[in-house]
Each structure stands twice: as C-alpha cells, then as structure tokens.
Amino acid sequence: MSEENKQPRKDFNKFWPKITDLEIAKYAAAQGVWACGIICGFTVLNTVMFMIDYPGQPVDLLPLVDVALFGLIGIGIHKKYNIAAIVGLVLYLYIFISKITDVPIQTLISGFFAIFFILAFINAIRGTHKWHELKQNEGPST
Secondary structure: OOHHHHOOOOOOOOOOOOOOOHHHHHHHHHHHHHHHHHHHHHHHHHHHHHHHHOOOOOOOOHHHHHHHHHHHHHHHHHOOOHHHHHHHHHHHHHHHHHHHHHOHHHHHHHHHHHHHHHHHHHHHHHHHHHHHHHHHHHOOOO
C-alpha cells in the first residue's frame, strides 16, 4: 500500500464536519465568522437599498445595532471565544423567531437561508469548544 492510503483521511464535510484536530476545529469555527459577515453584509445592503428606494424617509437604525453586534460576535468567534458562538446562535434565533411573528411570508422565503446560518453557528460552538479542548490536551509548546 502507498503512504497516501495509510494516513487518516480528514473529513471536511461542509455542513457537519467531524472535529478531530485543530485545523478542522478552526474550519468549523470559521463558519460562524462567515455567517456573521454575511448577516452584516445583507443587513447593511438592505438598509442602503431602503435609503435609495425611499429618499427622505426616516431610516430605522436598529438593524445597524444588529450589524455591530454580529460584527463583535464574529470577532469573538474568530478569537475562539465559546461565549461569542453561543451568543451568536441565540441572537440569530431570537431575531429569526421575532420575524416569524412580524412578517410570516418573508420569513418563509428566508427560512432556507436560516437553516444554513443556524448550522454555521452550531458548528462555531462545536469548533470553539473542541479547539479549546484540543489546545488544553496539546500542552505547552516548546
């Protein structure tokens, strides 16, 4: 058998990676960072489009608070903070559930994307937790 076949295969399943080492833990946590970035980008884009479509109308600045929160959460997940990943999931679920009661048709359309964001935040929780666990078991570097 060749050397290639003897090495363990790394599982890079996109939606639910098996976390066995630091590299895959970083990859799983990065999904939460990307989710935060996409949420921030779409929210800013939506606010700018509203300002262009309805000039002179007062702009609701509350979505920009969400942008700031998700930006901070993304930075926290990037730094591998467990609490940032948990807060990201809870905040996203809260916003998603509150939109279900406000605009059910719009939420039905965006529900498809919600599945991917929820999985990304769950993977961020798994990745940050496993990253700390693997770092602790690794011991001090020489």
